[in-house]
Amino acid sequence: MVLTDKEKKLLIRVLKKEKIKVFGKKEKKDDVSALLDKLEQSVRNEKVNKVKPSKL
Template sequence: MVLTDKEKLLLIRLLKKEKRKAFGIKENKKDVQQLLEKLEQNKRNTKVNEVNPSKL
């Protein structure tokens, strides 16, 4: 499944909220943190890989 940028931002926002919850299973928080890091890395990679057309 391919996610759009808008969907990725929404997921990142939801994961950050989930991470801040006071009550929850410790294993779940670790999984949330890993997924959050993966999505943020993907977003950074997308920004770096954007190619602007050159004027040749």
């Protein structure tokens, strides 16, 4: 399943809210943190990998 940039940003916001919740299992928070890190890294990689066409 391929996510668009907009979907990734929405998912990141939802995961950040889930991470902040007071009640929850520690294992669940660890899983949320790991997934959040992966998504943020994916977004950063997309920004870095964008290559501007040369003007030649």
